Amino acid sequence: MKKILVCYFSATGKTKKVAQKVAEIADCESFEIEPVLKYTKEDLDWTDKNSRSTKEMEDKLSRPEIVNKVDNIDDYNTIILGFPVWWYTAPTIINTFIEQNNLKNKDIYVFVTSGSSSYESSFNDLKTTYGDLNFVSGIRLTGLESVDDIVKWIK
Helix, strand or coil, X not given: CXXXXXXXXXXXXXXXXXXXXXXXXXXXEEEECCECCCCCCCCCCCCCCCCHHHHHHHCCCCCCCECCCXXXXXXXXXXXXEEECECCECCHHHHHHHHHCCCCCCEEEEEEECCCCCCHHHHHHHHHHCCCCEEEEEEECCCCCCHHHHHHHHC
């Protein structure tokens, strides 16, 4: 029997709402990927070349610290990984999460939240960077999808 865990990073709360909906529909637990240093509105200002998020995304080796890792990751064989799209890809905190948790031999499904960016670039970047992991599929969710849409994707 598959045991699923929804893991998500949410800087503004939008991705958290979507992740909670996905976890409810999948009837599974969730885990929030929390940064040690929370992001402020100024940190997230993508138009400011000196903002924290811009600097992190420009530095491919950036690994923002997270509060904790999943203690019982071995109990799960399916991970649903959610995050907002930043600069057409996953925020670097997602790399921190992946590198601090053993996701080998797990099926990984990715959902992104974005008003306009698709999931493909984020999904393909993760698949390329972590070629030894099993990234199965991805989807862009806005929070407006029907339960049927989400169930169809999860199945």
